[in-house]
Amino acid sequence: MLAVVIRAPGDVRVEEVPEPRVEEPTDALVRVVAAGVCGSDLSVLRGLTPLPRPVRSGHEFVGVVEDLGAGVTALRRGDFVLAPFSTSDGTCPHCRRGMPIACENGMLFGEFGSDGSVLDGGQAEFVRVPLADTTLLAVPGAPPPDLLPSLLALTDVMSTGHEAAVHAGVGPGATVVVVGDGAVGQCAVLACRRLGAERIVVMSRSPVRRRLARAHGATDVVAARGEEGAAEVADLLDGGSGHVIEAVGTLESVRQAIGCAHPGGRIGYVGLPWGVTLPLWELFGKNLTLGGGGANVRATMPGLLGDVLDGALRPGDVFDAAFSLADAPKAFEAMDARRCVKPILRPALDL
Amino acid sequence: MLAVVIRAPGDVRVEEVPEPRVEEPTDALVRVVAAGVCGSDLSVLRGLTPLPRPVRSGHEFVGVVEDLGAGVTALRRGDFVLAPFSTSDGTCPHCRRGMPIACENGMLFGEFGSDGSVLDGGQAEFVRVPLADTTLLAVPGAPPPDLLPSLLALTDVMSTGHEAAVHAGVGPGATVVVVGDGAVGQCAVLACRRLGAERIVVMSRSPVRRRLARAHGATDVVAARGEEGAAEVADLLDGGSGHVIEAVGTLESVRQAIGCAHPGGRIGYVGLPWGVTLPLWELFGKNLTLGGGGANVRATMPGLLGDVLDGALRPGDVFDAAFSLADAPKAFEAMDARRCVKPILRPALDL
Numbered sequence: 202m203l204a205v206v207i208r209a210p211g212d213v214r215v216e217e218v219p220e221p222r223v224e225e226p227t228d229a230l231v232r233v234v235a236a237g238v239c240g241s242d243l244s245v246l247r248g249l250t251p252l253p254r255p256v257r258s259g260h261e262f263v264g265v266v267e268d269l270g271a272g273v274t275a276l277r278r279g280d281f282v283l284a285p286f287s288t289s290d291g292t293c294p295h296c297r298r299g300m301p302i303a304c305e306n307g308m309l310f311g312e313f314g315s316d317g318s319v320l321d322g323g324q325a326e327f328v329r330v331p332l333a334d335t336t337l338l339a340v341p342g343a344p345p346p347d348l349l350p351s352l353l354a355l356t357d358v359m360s361t362g363h364e365a366a367v368h369a370g371v372g373p374g375a376t377v378v379v380v381g382d383g384a385v386g387q388c389a390v391l392a393c394r395r396l397g398a399e400r401i402v403v404m405s406r407s408p409v410r411r412r413l414a415r416a417h418g419a420t421d422v423v424a425a426r427g428e429e430g431a432a433e434v435a436d437l438l439d440g441g442s443g444h445v446i447e448a449v450g451t452l453e454s455v456r457q458a459i460g461c462a463h464p465g466g467r468i469g470y471v472g473l474p475w476g477v478t479l480p481l482w483e484l485f486g487k488n489l490t491l492g493g494g495g496a497n498v499r500a501t502m503p504g505l506l507g508d509v510l511d512g513a514l515r516p517g518d519v520f521d522a523a524f525s526l527a528d529a530p531k532a533f534e535a536m537d538a539r540r541c542v543k544p545i546l547r548p549a550l551d552l
Numbered sequence: 553m554l555a556v557v558i559r560a561p562g563d564v565r566v567e568e569v570p571e572p573r574v575e576e577p578t579d580a581l582v583r584v585v586a587a588g589v590c591g592s593d594l595s596v597l598r599g600l601t602p603l604p605r606p607v608r609s610g611h612e613f614v615g616v617v618e619d620l621g622a623g624v625t626a627l628r629r630g631d632f633v634l635a636p637f638s639t640s641d642g643t644c645p646h647c648r649r650g651m652p653i654a655c656e657n658g659m660l661f662g663e664f665g666s667d668g669s670v671l672d673g674g675q676a677e678f679v680r681v682p683l684a685d686t687t688l689l690a691v692p693g694a695p696p697p698d699l700l701p702s703l704l705a706l707t708d709v710m711s712t713g714h715e716a717a718v719h720a721g722v723g724p725g726a727t728v729v730v731v732g733d734g735a736v737g738q739c740a741v742l743a744c745r746r747l748g749a750e751r752i753v754v755m756s757r758s759p760v761r762r763r764l765a766r767a768h769g770a771t772d773v774v775a776a777r778g779e780e781g782a783a784e785v786a787d788l789l790d791g792g793s794g795h796v797i798e799a800v801g802t803l804e805s806v807r808q809a810i811g812c813a814h815p816g817g818r819i820g821y822v823g824l825p826w827g828v829t830l831p832l833w834e835l836f837g838k839n840l841t842l843g844g845g846g847a848n849v850r851a852t853m854p855g856l857l858g859d860v861l862d863g864a865l866r867p868g869d870v871f872d873a874a875f876s877l878a879d880a881p882k883a884f885e886a887m888d889a890r891r892c893v894k895p896i897l898r899p900a901l902d903l
Contacts, residue, residue, distance in 0.1 A: 222709070294791040295815050302839060303815030315837075368841065455832065464646050464654030465848070473598040474832035481825035486666075488653060488845030490719065494836045500846065 204325035205529040208255040210248030221329035226272030229251045234325045235353045236546045237261030244462025259324030260286035260310040261357045282337040285498035291335030301499040303546040308398045327441035339471040359516040361496035368469030368492035374398030378461040381408035381448030384519040384543040389446045392401035394418030431460025454549025555676035556880040559606040561599030572680035577623030580684035586704045587675045587897045589614035590757040610675030611637035611661040612708045626685040633688040636849035652850040655701040701868025702860045710867040713739025719843035720820030724748030730814040732799030733761035735870040735894040740797045745769030745868030801825045819838025871896035
C-alpha cells in the first residue's frame with residue numbers, strides 16, 4: 202500500500218510499504234478515508250522534533266474499520282471512526298482522571314514520543330490502531346461526504362481550538378483575543394463563538410485568513426504584531442483582554458499573548474512551544490493564568506461531535522486544499538509555504 | 553522618628569529619619585503598630601531586586617490612623633487599618649476589574665517598581681499612605697492585641713497563601729501538595745484546610761516547619777526534594793496531585809511543583825520567580841495550568857478578615873520571632889539564616 206514517509210529532515214516521500222494488519226487482540230485495522238497535514242508534521246520535516254529513523258507520518262485521520270482483534274468489543278467492522286493523535290487504554294490513572302492524552306500506555310501516531318516510541322501514522326491507505334476500544338470514536342451511521350473535513354478537524358485542530366477557548370475561560374459574553382491565524386486559531390474562533398463569546402479579536406495580516414476568521418465569527422482583526430499589536434489590542438479593549446488564545450507556539454507569539462492580556466487574565470496556550478523558554482516573571486507580574494497543552498482529543502471529541510453532525514459546527518473549511526495521497530509531498534510544501542491554511546489528503550475517495 | 557533603611561545590598565540599618573506627614577488630600581498618616589519582614593525584603597537586601605538608592609523598607613504593616621487628608625472619606629482618625637503592599641486608586645480599569653494589585657496609579661511600599669517608583673515603607677514608626685480610601689482596610693473597633701500577628705499576616709502572606717490555593721483549584725475534598733515551608737507555604741496550608749482540602753502534603757525537611765505545617769492541617773510530610781521528592785509524591789498520590797502550590801520561586805521549586813502535579817493539574821504559583829526562566833514544554837507536555845502572581849491583597853483581605861477576627865483562621869503563628877524596631881537588623885539576619893520562619897517588628901507595643 203501507499204504511505205507518506207518522512208525519511209529525514211526535508212525528505213518526505215510517498216512509498217510502497219507493507220500493509221499493516223491486526224497484531225494484538227485490542228487492535229483495529231482502519232482504512233483511511235481522509236488525513237490531515239498538521240503543523241507538527243512540518244516540525245518533524247524541518248527537523249525540529251526528533252527523527253531517529255524514518256517514520257510513516259500523520260496523526261489526523263478518519264476512516265472505516267476493516268478488521269478487529271478478538272478483544273475489541275465497542276467497535277464493529279464497517280464503523281466510521283475518528284482517531285485522536287495518540288492511543289489510550291482508558292484504565293491508567295491519567296485516563297481515569299479524564300486525561301487520555303497522558304495515558305501511561307499511549308503512543309503518538311507518526312511522531313516519536315520522548316521515550317522513542319512511535320506508531321505508524323495515518324497518512325496512508327491503512328493504519329493499525331492499538332487499544333482501539335478506548336482510542337477510536339465511532340460515528341453513528343455513515344456520515345455524508347460533505348461532513349468529512351469537519352469530522353477530520355475534530356481529530357486535532359477543532360478539539361485543540363476548543364480546549365484553548367476553555368482554558369482561556371471563554372464563556373457567554375466574553376471578549377477574546379486569538380493569537381494565530383492558522384487552522385488552530387481559526388478553529389479557536391469557531392469555538393469561542395460556540396461558547397458564546399461576544400467579541401472575538403483575531404490577530405492576522407493575511408487577507409485570506411482574516412476573511413476565514415470573520416466567516417467563523419471574528420468581530421475585529423488586528424494586523425499589527427508583537428508589542429505594537431499588543432498595544433493596539435490594549436487600546437481597543439480598555440487595557441487588554443481577560444481571555445487570550447495562543448495558537449502559534451513561538452516565544453514571540455507567547456509574548457504577544459501575554460501583552461494582549463489584562464492583569465488577572467487567562468491565556469489558553471495550545472501552540473506547541475518547541476524551544477520556547479519564558480521568564481516566569483512575565484506571567485507573574487501580570488497575575489496571568491496559563492492553561493492548555495496538547496489537546497486531550499479523545500475526551501474532547503465526543504462533546505463536539507453532535508454539533509458537527511447536525512451542521513452547527515463546521516470546522517472543515519480550514520482544509521482549503523485537497524490532495525491525493527500520492528501528492529502528499531506537494532501538500533506538505535503548500536502548507537510549509539503558507540499557500541494554504543491546511544491540506545487534506547484523500548487516500549480513498551469513497552466511504 | 554526611627555525607620556528601617558536598606559542603604560545598599562547587605563546594608564540594613566535603623567536610622568533617625570524625618571517624620572512623614574499628609575501631603576495629598578487622599579493621604580493617610582499611619583502610626584505603625586506591627587510590621588513584618590518579608591522574603592522579598594531579603595531579596596532587596598541581597599541585591600536581587602533593584603536598589604537605585606537607599607529605601608525605607610517594609611510593605612507589611614498594620615497600625616492606627618493618626619492624620620488624614622481632606623479628601624479621605626472612608627477612614628477616621630483612630631481607625632485600626634491593614635495595609636496591602638501596594639496602593640490602588642479603585643478607579644483605573646484594572647481596579648474596576650478587581651485587580652488593585654495592578655492599579656495604574658499604584659505604588660509599592662519600600663520596594664522599587666519597574667518604573668523606578670517607590671514609597672517609603674512601613675518598617676518605621678510612621679508611614680504615609682497615598683490613596684488611603686481605596687488602599688487601607690479598616691478593622692471594625694480595636695482588635696484584641698493577641699490578634700495582631702494574624703491581622704498582620706493578612707497584609708501579605710495569608711492573602712498570598714489563600715490566592716495560591718484558589719489558583720491551584722483547591723476545594724472541598726481536594727488533595728494538595730505544598731512546595732515551600734516558609735510563611736507563605738504555612739499560610740497556604742491554612743488556606744487549603746479552610747477551603748476544605750482533605751489531604752495536604754507539605755514538602756519540608758525542617759522539624760520546626762514540619763511541626764508548624766501539621767498544626768496548620770498538613771496530613772503528610774515529604775522530606776525529599778527535586779525529582780526524588782516529586783517521585784515520592786507521585787507514589788503517594790497515584791501519579792501526582794491535581795492541586796499544587798509553589799511558594800518558593802526558584803527554578804528548582806517550580807520544577808518540583810511541576811513534578812508533583814499529575815497531567816491536567818493546576819499549580820498556584822506565588823513564589824516571586826526572580827530570574828526563573830522555564831521551558832514552556834515542561835508545562836505543556838503535562839497539560840498543566842499555572843496561575844498566580846503577586847497577591848491581589850486589597851481585594852483578598854476583606855474575605856479573610858472575618859475568620860481572623862472570630863479566631864477561626866490564625867495565621868499569626870508564622871511570626872515566630874519578635875523584635876523591637878531598633879533591632880530590625882537582627883530580625884533580617886535571623887530570617888536570612890532561617891533561624892526563624894518570619895519576624896514581626898513592633899514599633900509600638902500599644903494600640
